[in-house]
Amino acid sequence: MPSVKSLTLTYDALNENGTFSEGDTITGKVTLDLLKEVAVQNLYVKAKGDADVRWTKKSGDHTHTYSAHRRYFKLKHFLIAEDSRDTSIAQGIHVYKFSFNIPPGSMPSSFRGSHGKVVYKLEAVLSRSWRMDRTVEKEINFVSKSFPNLHSLMSHQAGSTNKEMGLFSKGHVNMDATLERRAYAPGETVAIVAKINNSSSSNMTPKFSLIQDVVYRANGNTKHESNVIHKLVDSCISPHTQSVVKSAVKIPPGQMHTIQNCDIISVEYHLKVYLDISFSFDPEIKFPVVILSPDLLRGPQPGVAAGPYPAGATGGPSNSDFPPPAVSMGPYPPAPHSGSYAYPGAQSYSAPQPGYPNNTPMHAGPPPVYPPLPAHMSGGYSNPVPQPASPYGSPFSSSSSTSVLHPPPTAPTLHSPPSAPEIQPPPSSAFNVSPTAPTYNLMPSAPMMNADFLSQSDEPPPAYSLLFPSPAPEKSDAK
Structure with a gap:
């Protein structure tokens, strides 16, 4: 027992x-x-x-x-x-x-x-x-909550692709697609808007696929695995027509999260928007998608502006232990792409814009509601955060079509700073581009070239006739 x-x-x-x-x-x-x-x-x-x-x-x-x-x-x-x-x-x-x-x-x-x-x-x-x-x-x-630049994942995504048709069709096709953000939680729906201009003689069908890419690493080798999580097919688009397609791809409730902080396993997702064309390469646009905990996406975060734009448009709270520096509340917004991108977790801040007291701004706008944020923490429309290289390769589908992801558009509430006035040199002085080269003195032991070399001694110089005797006069043969 x-x-x-x-x-x-x-x-x-x-x-x-x-x-x-x-x-x-x-x-x-x-x-x-x-x-x-x-x-x-x-x-x-x-x-x-x-x-x-x-x-x-x-x-x-x-x-x-x-x-x-x-x-x-x-x-x-x-x-x-x-x-x-x-x-x-x-x-x-x-x-x-x-x-x-x-x-x-x-x-x-x-x-x-x-x-x-x-x-x-x-x-x-x-x-x-x-x-x-x-x-x-x-x-x-x-569920990991270690996602640097979290609020930058909430920014708008846009991309476009163009294709010139080949042997079996004439004309070309253009497609622009947008996503409301990059980060989603399991169970959420990814809303997609695609504007398609079919200026060709072929029928084409818009399709949408959510794909999981897994990479295993061991002993200096890699093993790749790709799985289609969800796929949607829309209605066919006739030749020489334009159409706006709105679709929604739902992420399964139990879908595994994105893994970016493991050196032997990485899990990435991307949404592929493409046009299925018979007897031709399919033009496509690939959007990176991050699946993370719903707790990280739930509700407005402290320090994030509420409004029609995503939270990433103004940035979010920092993880740094250092207080932010003083920032300018003047009419100039922060300069695009300023700051350091060397370390994604490091805190860096943009330098304040210089002021010009004697020049009135031509396009001065109301002061911004929120102070400028560091470049690496800002994921809004006016300052897109640089993203690492996509593990899926280039989004270009073939040599006959081009596809590119556009940076987010400029937020309408921000105004570009006026150009700094050109500084004119004083009329009495010449404007030198580079400073004058410094004067280098010869070594003290070397005699100056404009001095009498023989006078460097205390003794009187010898007579010239002793140093250079004149030649004997030649006899003339003339009679």
Whole structure:
């Protein structure tokens, strides 16, 4: 008859989704149900987070295995302390409570793929003498909140593509597409607006696909995987017509989040908008999409302007421990693309615009409501944040068509600063572009070239006739 009836592990949820993130506290309990008194060496519970990658590749008669492992944290708490002698536990149900603090820092979200996984779990272990350890595990759903430049992900996206038709059709086609933002949560809908000008003799069908791209890395090798999450097909567009297509692609509620902070697994998403044309390369536009926790997108954030424009248009709160510098509240908005882009997490600020007291601005507007923000934190229309190179390659579909993502349009409330007046030089002085080269003096030991070299000695110089005697006069043959 077994002495241990059951060993169970439960934990308390922090939210309705049952997710945990960096810095959260996990509380729970371990329940031990005994049918009779037993001697226990120890009882402990562990919390850990690991990432693993593994795949095989055949090359002729040989099979190569690629694997990698990363551990993010491991915490251990003894419920029954380890002792030199066994601890007797009476018959009945015994409940032990525990608590863990997930360490802060950047850690990837939970993920399971065909060649790798990122798993966070709790594990309770009961150890007894001369017995196999009894173990129970419980996975926890970890959602990372480490997304630098979060508010820049809320900015508007726009792109366009053009294609000249080939042998089987004449004319050309143009498509402009827009997305309201870049970041979405599972269960949300991606709204797409595409303006299509079919100036060709072919029929074409607009299509929309949400695609997941996964890259596994191990031992200097990579394994790529692409999955179509959702696909929509719109109505056919006839030749020589224009059409505005509005579509909505829903992200599945349980879709795995974007992973950008793991060196052995990366998970990216992009939305492909393209035109299906028979016997021709399909012109397409690819929009990067980031799937993250709904808690990061829920409601207006402190310090973000409310209005018809996304939160990224004015930026958001900074993660820096340093206070922001004084900023100008004058009529000049911050200069585009100012500041440093070297480190995405570093705090840098734009220099205030110079003032011209003797020149009245020609296009002075009302002062902005919010002070200028650092360039790397601003994701609005007037100052797009530079994005890293897309892992999917170039958005150009073929040599006969071109596709490009446009930067967000300029916000209508901002006014471009007037050009600085040209500084005219004084009439009495010449305007030199470069400063005059400095004068270099010769070494003191070298005599000056304009001085008498022979006069450098205290003795009187010898007579010229002694140094250069005149030649003897020649005899003339004339008679």
